Amino acid sequence: MRISELSTRSDVPVATIKYYLREGLLPAGRATAATQAEYHDAHVARLRLVRALTEVGGLPLAAVRGVLDALDERSLPVAVGAAHEAISQPARGTAPGRTPERATALLTALGWAFWPTSAVLHRLDDALAALDAAGLDTDPQTLAGYADAALALARREIAAIPAGAEEAVRYVVLGTVLYEPVLLALRRLAQAAAFAESQATSG
Amino acid sequence: MRISELSTRSDVPVATIKYYLREGLLPAGRATAATQAEYHDAHVARLRLVRALTEVGGLPLAAVRGVLDALDERSLPVAVGAAHEAISQPARGTAPGRTPERATALLTALGWAFWPTSAVLHRLDDALAALDAAGLDTDPQTLAGYADAALALARREIAAIPAGAEEAVRYVVLGTVLYEPVLLALRRLAQAAAFAESQATSG
Numbered sequence: 001m002r003i004s005e006l007s008t009r010s011d012v013p014v015a016t017i018k019y020y021l022r023e024g025l026l027p028a029g030r031a032t033a034a035t036q037a038e039y040h041d042a043h044v045a046r047l048r049l050v051r052a053l054t055e056v057g058g059l060p061l062a063a064v065r066g067v068l069d070a071l072d073e074r075s076l077p078v079a080v081g082a083a084h085e086a087i088s089q090p091a092r093g094t095a096p097g098r099t100p101e102r103a104t105a106l107l108t109a110l111g112w113a114f115w116p117t118s119a120v121l122h123r124l125d126d127a128l129a130a131l132d133a134a135g136l137d138t139d140p141q142t143l144a145g146y147a148d149a150a151l152a153l154a155r156r157e158i159a160a161i162p163a164g165a166e167e168a169v170r171y172v173v174l175g176t177v178l179y180e181p182v183l184l185a186l187r188r189l190a191q192a193a194a195f196a197e198s199q200a201t202s203g
Numbered sequence: 204m205r206i207s208e209l210s211t212r213s214d215v216p217v218a219t220i221k222y223y224l225r226e227g228l229l230p231a232g233r234a235t236a237a238t239q240a241e242y243h244d245a246h247v248a249r250l251r252l253v254r255a256l257t258e259v260g261g262l263p264l265a266a267v268r269g270v271l272d273a274l275d276e277r278s279l280p281v282a283v284g285a286a287h288e289a290i291s292q293p294a295r296g297t298a299p300g301r302t303p304e305r306a307t308a309l310l311t312a313l314g315w316a317f318w319p320t321s322a323v324l325h326r327l328d329d330a331l332a333a334l335d336a337a338g339l340d341t342d343p344q345t346l347a348g349y350a351d352a353a354l355a356l357a358r359r360e361i362a363a364i365p366a367g368a369e370e371a372v373r374y375v376v377l378g379t380v381l382y383e384p385v386l387l388a389l390r391r392l393a394q395a396a397a398f399a400e401s402q403a404t405s406g
Contacts, residue, residue, distance in 0.1 A: 056337065077402050081395070088391055103388075112396035120395075124388035131385065134259065134377045137363070145359050146382065147389050149352040154393035156348050158401050160340070174337045176394065179349065180387055182334065185306075185327035186350050187386070188291055190357035191379065192284070192323075193315035198361050199280050 003029070006039040010047035017047065023061060025050055025068060045166040052170045056177050057087040067169065076165050081115075083169050087176060088120045100125035109140065110147050153183075206232070209242040213250035220250065228253055228267060248369040255373045259380050260290040270372065279368050284318075286372045290379060291323045303328035312343065313350050356386075 007014045020026040026046055029037030046068075053064045063086045070079035103124035107114045114121070131138045157175055161168050210217045223229040229249055232240030249271075256267045266289045273282035306327035310317045317324070334341045360378055364371050 052337070077398070080398065084391070084395060084398075107392060107396075112392060113399035114392055114395060118392070118395070120388050120391045123384060124392065127381070127384035127388055131381050134255070134381055136374075136377055136381060142359075142363075143385070143389075145356060146386050147393070149356050150386065150389040150393040151397065153348060153352050153390060154397040155400075156345075157394060158397040160345075171339075172394075174339055176391065178330070178333050178337055178339060180390075181326060181330035182346070183349050183353065183386070183390070184383055185323050185330055186346075186353040187356060187383075188287070188323045188379065189310060189315060189317055189321070189327065190350070190353040191360060191375075192287060192317060192321070193310075194354065194357040194361040195280070195283065195287075196316035197358075 001039050003037065003039065006043055006047070009044050010051070012047050012051060020047070020050060023065075025061065025064060042166075045164065049166045049170045052173045053083065053086075057083070057173045059086055063089075071165055071169060076168060079165070079169050080161075080172050083173050084176060085115065085118060085120075087173055088118070088123070090119060090122075098122075098125075102128050106140070106143060106147075110144070112147075112151075204242050206240065206242065209246055209250070212247050213254070215250050215254060223250070223253060226264060226268075228264065228271060245369075248367065252369045252373045255376045256286065256289075260286070260376045262289055266292075274368055274372060279371060282368070282372050283364075283375050286376050287379060288318065288321060288323075290376055291321070291326070293322060293325075301325075301328075305331050309343070309346060309350075313347070315350075315354075 001009070003014055003017060006012075007017055010017075012020075017026065021028060026043060029039040029043065032038050050064060050068075053059045053067060054061070059067070067079055067083045067086060070082045100121040103121040104114075104116065106124070106128075107121070128138055128143075157179075160171075160175075162171055204212070206217055206220060209215075210220060213220075215223075220229065224231060229246060232242040232246065235241050253267055253271075256262045256270060257264070262270070270282055270286045270289060273285045303324040306324040307317075307319065309327070309331075310324070331341055331346075360382075363374075363378075365374055
């Protein structure tokens with residue numbers, strides 16, 4: 001297909017496609033004339049992945065390149081892990097200095113495999129500190145309730161990862177980010193429903 | 204106790220306490236002299252609740268007043284419901300025009316009690332539209348997985364609501380907001396753990 005059709009099918013403007021080609025984020029098409037090239041389905045898949053990484057994952061191009069390099073040169077699991085970790089970095093890329101001790105201890109107690117350098121451990125540690133500051137319960141049994149629910153969801157999500165490499169990474173990025181507001185909204189609605197349920201029982 | 208001790212125990216500055224007194228968010232103490240009043244534990248509890256509503260719940264004072272009015276004049280369940288809904292309002296208070304049809308249909312199918320005017324229905328509707336736009340799965344069975352997890356968590360959370368009126372509303376506000384980042388961080392860590400698990404099985 002020509003670049004105009006590639007643009008239509010990927011929903012990425014021609015100027016942006018040319019920019020990605022110059023930056024090496026998209027492999028060149030097969031030249032068919034001095035100013036024309038032929039593109040394929042693989043280009044569509046790659047563009048859809050770049051869009052997911054930048055628009056939904058919020059990644060800067062350097063991080064996008066890191067994920068694509070992992071996909072091209074290493075392996076799908078490495079690319080999936082790299083993409084998943086990249087979208088969890090703090091917005092300004094500043095690594096917190098403190099060691100996330102409580103989060104690390106919690107995950108060890110849960111028996112979960114984890115990357116000791118993951119930025120998500122810092123997020124969890126900060127969130128636990130906020131619970132403490134408010135005097136809310138952070139005992140292991142309470143946290144295990146949230147952890148069990150998260151793991152049950154995660155196992156379904158992992159089982160649904162599609163087969164193609166680009167599609168797999170794209171699904172992980174989109175699914176991780178876009179199901180978050182669904183889960184949070186459902187939790188608030190579930191709280192209202194469970195509260196109504198408890199009032200009906202006690203009344 | 205004197206206002207200085209009330210300030211220490213509630214961790215709210217004296218100037219802020221005087222402002223809340225003028226605004227009617229805190230009942231007056233018992234006057235013991237022309238410029239002195241005596242305060243009680245009920246004032247501490249009320250101040251802790253106002254802090255939770257403003258600092259964690261992000262509520263403007265008008266909304267805080269609505270919750271406190273419900274607590275004083277109506278009933279605890281009404282106050283809990285009002286507080287829970289108030290912290291779910293969109294930041295700018297602009298009500299979306301569209302009817303959240305899909306969210307309403309989903310909750311009806313789930314058999315959950317809900318307020319048809321809840322702002323959270325709009326959040327859920329928007330989140331489902333984003334999944335659709337990305338081509339992600341929104342079939343009822345997939346969404347039921349998230350809904351079931353949310354309801355199991357919510358039932359535990361509701362069962363843990365403390366007895367005192369101020370404490371109950373405070374817990375609902377703090378717990379709703381402060382466990383959100385815990386749940387999201389645990390979900391991302393669970394995804395990494397479940398992915399590692401799936402690779403160990405398939406490799």
